[in-house]
Amino acid sequence: YCIYEYHMPCSMGFATGGRTFFLWGGCMMMHADDFRQDRYGVVTGLRDGGYSDDMTLASLAGAHKRLITSPPVAVFPHPLASDLSFGRYWNYLRKQTFVLESYISNVNWIMNKVLFAVHCYLSWGFVAPYVMSVIHITSALRIYIKGYSQLEDATFASSGMSLVILLAICTFIELLAMWNLTRREVTLCNLLSPEAPRLTLAPYNWGLIFIAMLVDNFLYPISAFRSHFSQSINWSGIRYHLRNGKVFKIERRNDMVPAKTDLGGKHLY
Template sequence: MPLKGFGEHNLHNWKSQITSLYGGPIEFLFVVESTEDPAYHAVSQLITEFKGDVDARVIVAGLSTTCSQKIHNQLVGVENMHKDSKYVLFLDDDVRFHPGSIGVLTTEMEKNPEIFIQTGYPLDLPSGTLGSYCIYEYHMPCSMGFATGGKTFFLWGGCMMMHADDFRHDNYGLVSGLRDGGYSDDMTLAAIAGAHKRLITSPPVAVFPHPIASDLTFSRYWNYLRKQTFVLESYISTVNWLMNRALFLTHFYLSWGFVAPYFMAMVHVAAALQIYIKGYSYGETTCTSGGLLLAIWLAICTFTELLSMWNLTRIEVQLCNILSPEAPKLSLDYYNWSMIFVAMLVDNFLYPISAFWSHFSQTINWSGIRYNL
């Protein structure tokens, strides 16, 4: 687990990760940049608390010079794993695991040795701020992996299980691709999987609660969004560059294509109100009536989309409650659907702006570290 800083949910998340019901041999490696990181002392205390019950230790990776700090921490963790380890599981520090998750992921890897990466998806638990709802809305497309029968091209860096030997032998240029200039772990690995036609899967129970910090300000959300678009500027091959450019253009078109009808609908509604107030006849309002009809269809489509998101979230909440029966029950009460609608507009409006900013600036500050391309 690559760590950076210490937030309000980290301790709970770490406990859920190390208190696994997996019956086989397992070790937990927490990797920090330095002993000055607040996470170092917090996780060291946690390991002391569970001493004798779990095989866990903290590793100090040092400062990265060739790739992102997260990737550097991951690779140092791999270098220090047990020589007999068969699989390696990368987890973010904001992932809340279920007791049987490691066993499920391992079983799937054993059943199908052709699996290159096994991933999961987050169930965001908004804290009430607009930024937290924007992150929830941004992550929702990841759940499309549940509709693909286990096979997916969506890869979430918060949970990735892989074969340890792929790292030991640098298969497919895995280690070198990450180490030499890698910025995003999941985008880089997805590109390698695509280039070598390797299989990415997700079991149907690999959905994990992802509580969002209550102090998440809008500026922190903007920095998060900048990070998501900044990854499109990094690549390991020409094919990867072309994929990123295609994703950049597609996301740009779809995002503002989603927002534009709402601005148009506002114009039509405002015009209709103006016409009504001034008392124009029906014959003079034909165009406006047509615009209002489109606005009504837009409202119906919006309701359908929100209903679909509500239903998917409901299913994921129920699934998480079943998978973690002893944990506090999750509820749909976490979600304010009016805020989610606003977040949909804000997120899709800002994404192209963030993407352009990342493209022309070629730099970002993430977790106190300045990255330049």
């Protein structure tokens, strides 16, 4: 659910009508001539120490006013393993934040740092109200149980509970939006793959999804800072090291190769 909660908003790029500067590495199209002619240094940037394809292309598209198309027909579900552990999820989250440490130009560096700062701010800004709501509820229960009758205490408890109720309404609206977005994605996948087993929303546990939203947003800044200071990542048994935004060292050791892929549950050998 943490992976779902993080990845589902990425599909908002499709809400732009298919033509956008926002791109998702798993679903994007560009002119083939841009690659054949190494236009704007797209091939050179990826070949000479490049790491993130989508962040690199997004920065080049933004700098040179190039459009990127994300076709809805290229959407397909990616089943996750049923035995995912926290370690495998943490490695997934680290890979998502690690891409912000790679860049090929000043524009790319600025874009990544802005995303780094904004995402960290919004992530902990999302979690903070729930922490405060726990404090308000605890204070209100303490006042109710111990029977404090001071006007200031009663006013504080009343104001705090009003904020808690407002937060609950906002949470319901957010979960409703996630449900609607997921419903549309599921419908799209069923239309594109009529021969496959039909996907439904029945197995989704929205209570766990809410918890996943808190866990994922709390851990994202920690993962981002971890990636910033480590400058290395283990991706399916291959460790990449960055220097000045470019890959300068790649380690391949047998003891680092996992038995399964990070998310899909497929055996690598």
